[in-house]
Amino acid sequence: MQLPVSPGRYRHVSILLALLGVISGATWLPAQEDAQRQAARVRISLPIAGSSDVAIQQSIERALQALPSVEPRPVLVLELRPGRGESADDSQFERCLALARFLTSTEMSRVRTVAYLPESVTGHAVLLPLACEQIIMAPDAQLGDAGIKEKSISGTMLKAYEEIAGFRNSLPQAIAVAMLDRQAQVFRVNDRQFVSGEQYEAMKKAGEVAKSEKIVSAGELAIFTGRDLRLKYQLISHLAESQQQLAQQLEVPDVDLQLDYSLERDWKATQVQLSGAITHNQVQQVMRMIQSEVASKVNLVLLEIDSPGGDPVAVESLMNFLLKQPDEVRTVALVKGVAASNAAIVPFACDEIVVATDATLGGPGGYQYSEQGTVDVRNFLIQVGENKERRWSAWAAMVDPQLEVANYRHKQSGLTALFCQEELKQQIAPEMWEETEVITTPGQPLQLTGGQAFDLRLADAIAADATDVARRYGVSGEISQPVRTWAHQLIDALAHPGLAWFFLFVGISALIMEMQAPGIGIFGFMAAICFGFYFWSQFLSGTAGWLEVLLFIGGIGFVAIEIFVLPGFGIFGLGGGAMILASIVLASQTFIWPQTDYQLAQVPYSLANIFIVMGAILASLMFAKHIVPHVPYLRETMLHPPDEDAAEEQHRREMIVDLSHLVGETGVAQSQLVPGGKAKFGRELVNVTCETGFAPRGAELIAIAARGNYLLVKPK
CATH class of the missing domain: 3.90.226.10 (2-enoyl-CoA Hydratase; Chain A, domain 1)
Structure with missing residues (x-):
């Protein structure tokens, strides 16, 4: 879409007009937007220890160089935030004091220093907000507990806190000392004065106390939330939970508060x-x-x-x-x-x-x-x-x-921002924003x-x-560019859907062939290799994890149990088959159940894997029946049904054991029948299979049919 000339383009025009004015000797006043207070932000990671104060001071000095010496004074925001996994409590007193004295030096007088605390600041790092002209905090952030790691408080420390707090008066001296010394007390007198216990007693004797409240008791370190310091005691200027709110409170463009990482x-x-x-x-x-x-x-x-x-x-x-x-x-x-x-x-x-x-x-x-x-x-x-x-x-x-x-302009500060109606309602005092143009x-x-x-x-x-x-x-070296090696190319090839489907088809086919062969042979090896490549490729693509692998292995195990160990109801076989299909479907997608329109569109591709599995089963069965018997090497690896003579001989051998005389008799299970096991009929111990699929040991059984060398029984 085509937008009207934007404010940024007016800035370019203003620069040109200013240059023309210098050349011609004329005076040209820039637009109000260009006269806005300028700002910069430096992030200070806590704790301050070792030589970190030197690096922080250098960052602040570089930020000072980037800010002009104009009126109104530029704003320098110092954002204090604990580093990841670290605590501000471990800040060293000497390092913090050195930084605090730098912040109160003449060099810093040409900017307005603002301490911004989006998170809690404790330990001696408290000295830095005390050294700033203004403190802005998040409502739930805390400030205090300066002496939390000190076993004893020296006179040097007390004087340092009094000195820094007294220079800026961003917080009363009594509160600053109470953050350090557990023996200190703080009273709020006549709503606006915050005094120590000694000062309170002196004022009380002089009859200067009309109203008082103890806000810090002896034996505890003073610590306050931003909400209390602003709303309850009116000791800090503003509350802000984000960069945008901070910019609004300071009346500076929020783009000016972007961190300049080249300083860090x-x-x-x-x-x-x-x-x-x-x-x-x-x-x-x-x-x-x-x-x-x-x-x-x-x-x-x-x-x-x-x-x-x-x-x-x-x-x-x-x-x-x-x-x-x-x-x-x-x-x-x-x-x-x-x-x-x-x-x-x-x-x-x-x-x-x-x-x-x-x-x-x-x-x-x-x-x-x-x-x-x-x-x-x-x-x-x-x-x-x-x-x-x-x-x-x-x-x-x-x-x-x-x-x-639409583009909105703040009625008080003149700042501009883009909002939809939903985001506008989330702002502090949305009625203060007026719409200028829809974009x-x-x-x-x-x-x-x-x-x-x-x-x-x-x-x-x-x-x-x-x-x-x-x-x-300020990057000093060259910009590296990751090189695609043969390993990356192999990963890309393995992750290609066509190759993944090929591995899946061959793996299922080989697995079916292996189930028709005695022992473990070439088809089992092929199945293991193909399934390994399939799941590896899906893992590299980010669609498969250990869940899919475990589902597949568990499904294979249950099917094997059904075939070789517990022939009966088919629960293990059906459940194992369902687990195999579920693992294959889940390995081809990034979701478990489709919830978005895009995921619904991907379901047919996932279901295609099921049809591939079915096709592989049919193809392998056809291959085993019509092709393998005619291939010299492969036919030796497969089990073949006996011919008519062999089948007759097998039947004759099975009939050597005649158990028909036990049909109708009652016996006792000598082992758990699941469904096969042993049972005793009179003095004869025979193999039996339970018709109902299960019978506990000791159960009374009735023989209902003879099946060669075993009886078919049911519980009495």
């Missing part, structure tokens, strides 16, 4: 291609390549996308895989060409989205969701948006032609150029190729 570490990059129609096998290949590169210490993954879309299950699998990457691995989606249909939503799961100016994002492509499918994918995108702290409406509109998305066309999925996506703040940056992205991250 040395990057080792790899480039992986996702091109053409998206299939399950292709996604498995991409995930295997990324896993291999990450295992070799790559920490920056560039996923270049040029695709019309495809298999929705594969798309969702890839997005979940990208979401689960370790914290130390950064994923960047690069769209240089076309990312249409559901290929357009893959970048939404990456840490950063980079587009070429003339790239195409969204629009019709290789897959169109049904009505239920659009609901499913929208719910999925909402979850991804919560994980990545991104707005999801525009991305959902790229695969849902009926979803209306979708009814009945058509949203389609944007790369430049439009960047101007609408759906993309984080513009880049022509992977080299530009690497330069943005």
Whole structure:
């Protein structure tokens, strides 16, 4: 669709006009949007120990260099968050104090420092929020317990906390000390004052206390939730649960709060291609390549996308895989060409989205969701948006032609954002947002150029190729590209449906042939090899696991029991056959029971495996009957029915034992009959088979017929 000139293009025009103004000597005032307060965000991983304070200070200094010295002062957000599997409690006092003094230095005065606590901060890391001008917390995040790991509190520590808290006054000194010292008390006096126990007693004697409340008692460390600090005590400025809410509270563009990862570490990059129609096998290949590169210490993954879309299950699998990457691995989606249909939503799961100016994002492509499918994918995108702290409406509109998305402007801050009605209602004070323009066309999925996506703040940056992205991250070495070796090619060949079906057909045929042969021979070996390749290929494709393998082995075992051990009702045979069929069907699909329209469309392909099994059984029976007897070597491996003379001789030998005189007699089972076993009639111990299939040991039996050398019996 064609969009009107976007705000980003006005920015380009403003730069040109400003340059013309300098040349001509004229004065030109930029638009209000360009005069918005600028911001940057630096993430601080806790605990702060070893030399991590030096690295954090260097990151902050680099962020300072990137921010201009203008009015209003730029905002520097320090996001404090415990590292994966680590605790902020282990932060070292000396390291935290050094950082806190740096944050209160003259060098930091040209920016407004904001401590953002999306998670709890405890231990000496508490010094960092105290050293900032403003504190913003998530409602359930906690701040306090600074002395939790200290056995004793020195005077140096107490003075340090008083010094840092007194410099910024972001929290009262009394509360800061109570977070460190268990002996301290804090009183809330006359609603607005927070004083220590000594100060409280002095004010009380002076008659200055009209109303008081003890909020921290001796013997405990002070710790407060963001909700209490804001709503109960009015000690912090705002609450925010996401990057978008944080940007609204600070009145800065949320794109400015994207983390600049080039400040953080040395990057080792790899480039992986996702091109053409998206299939399950292709996604498995991409995930295997990324896993291999990450295992070799790559920490920056560039996923270049040029695709019309495809298999929705594969798309969702890839997005979940990208979401689960370790914290130390950064994923960047690069769209240089076309990312249409559901290929357009893959970048939404990456840490950063980079587009070429003339790239195409969204629009019709290789897959169109049904009505239920659009609901499913929208719910999925909402979850991804919560994980990545991104707005999801525009991305959902790229695969849902009926979803209306508009550009909104915040009445107070002037910030802009894209919302559908559902997401708008989820905002804080949705009435503060006013609609400016609808960017979708009814009945058509949203389609944007790369430049439009960047101007609408759906993309984080513009880049022509992977080299530009690497330069943005300060990658020092070359960008590696996973090479497809013979092992990858073998895996792809084994995962091809046609080859998998061939292994299945040959394996079933060989298994049937083996059941007609004495002992274990060449057909059993062939069956084992074919089934091994079949399940291996499905495992590599991501459709089979241990469940399918165990079902198949268990089914074969039950069928063998039915044939060789417990001939009777057929329960083991029928159950084993059902297990074999279930394992084959499940090994060919990624779901157990179809729930979406795409899964329903895949059911016929899964059922095709059953017809292959049936065909293999018929073919093997025909082969055993009409071909094997005429092949010199193979005919020696098969059991053949006896001719007429041999059958007569066998019958004569069986009739040597005549048990007809016991018919009608009563005997006692000497073993459990399941259904065969031993029974005693008078003094004779004979082989019997129970007509009902089972009789316990000691049961009284009646012989109802003689069958050569055994009796057919039933319980009395």
